[in-house]
Amino acid sequence: MDRIALIRELMNKKNLTNYLEIGVFNGRVFFRIESTFKIAVDPSFAFDYLRKMGKILINPYNLFNRYIEKKSDDFFAEDAPRLFANRKCNLSLIDGMHEYEFALRDVENTLKYLSDDGIIIMHDCNPVTKEEACPFEEWKAKGFKGQWNGDVWKTIMHLRAFRDDINVFVLDFDQGLGVITRRKPENRLAISRDDLHRFTYEDFDKNRSHWINLKPAAYYKEYFNV
Numbered sequence: 001m002d003r004i005a006l007i008r009e010l011m012n013k014k015n016l017t018n019y020l021e022i023g024v025f026n027g028r029v030f031f032r033i034e035s036t037f038k039i040a041v042d043p044s045f046a047f048d049y050l051r052k053m054g055k056i057l058i059n060p061y062n063l064f065n066r067y068i069e070k071k072s073d074d075f076f077a078e079d080a081p082r083l084f085a086n087r088k089c090n091l092s093l094i095d096g097m098h099e100y101e102f103a104l105r106d107v108e109n110t111l112k113y114l115s116d117d118g119i120i121i122m123h124d125c126n127p128v129t130k131e132e133a134c135p136f137e138e139w140k141a142k143g144f145k146g147q148w149n150g151d152v153w154k155t156i157m158h159l160r161a162f163r164d165d166i167n168v169f170v171l172d173f174d175q176g177l178g179v180i181t182r183r184k185p186e187n188r189l190a191i192s193r194d195d196l197h198r199f200t201y202e203d204f205d206k207n208r209s210h211w212i213n214l215k216p217a218a219y220y221k222e223y224f225n226v
C-alpha cells in the first residue's frame, strides 16, 4: 500500500473528481490519477513536454491537466480563486515544502476550497529517524541526499491542537500519510505554540503515536467506509 493506491481507491470509491497536488516532482503520483480536473503545482516540474504527451497515451485523463509552475503560496494567491470559482477541491495531496509553517499554509489554504466531504492527504508525517526529520537547510547542505520528511509532524500537531473543525490522523505507511477531513476532532492535543516550537525530534520519537494520532494502515477503510 502507498499513497497512489490510497488516493486512487478513495477517488474511485467515493466518486471524488477534482484533484489538487502541491509538490509534484516527476508526476509519479499525479499522472496516475484518473480525473478530468487535476491541478499540478510545483515551482520546478521534473518532466518535459514529451513526458506529458506520453502520459496522455497511458492515461487519457492527463489531457485535461492544469500545470501551475510556481510556489504553492503564489498559486493560492494568484490562481486558486479562479480555478476553484465554480467547483470545490475533493482531494488534495500536500507534498511540497516539508517544513512546519509551509505545510501548514498549504493545508489552511487548501481548506478554503475543500468540499464538505473533501480529503487532504499529507505525505511524510511520520519520520522514523532524526536525519529524515532534519531542517531543510541541513538537508540542502548535505546535497539533498537521502529520504527527507522534514518537520511536517509539527503541522499535524498544530492542526490537532488549534483547529476544532477538522479531524486529523496519520496512517502508518508510506512515511506517514496525514489525513485531514471536515469532521469533529476525535481528540485534541493540549499544547501551546511555544511547546510546539520547542519540541525536538527526540520528544516526538517518545510520543509519536499520541501526538500525530497514528493509525494502522487498514484504518482508512473503516473511516471512509470503503
Ligand SMILES: C[S@@+](CC[C@H](N)C(=O)[O-])C[C@H]1O[C@@H](n2cnc3c(N)ncnc32)[C@H](O)[C@@H]1O
Residues within 6 Å of the ligand: 021, 022, 023, 024, 025, 026, 027, 028, 029, 041, 042, 043, 044, 070, 071, 072, 073, 093, 095, 096, 097
Ligand atoms: C517530495 S517531492 C513531491 C513528490 C510527489 N508528490 C510524489 O508523490 O511523487 C516535493 C516537491 O515539492 C516541490 N516544492 C518545493 N517547494 C515547494 C513550494 N513552495 N510549493 C510547491 N511545491 C514545492 C519540489 O520542487 C518537489 O518537486
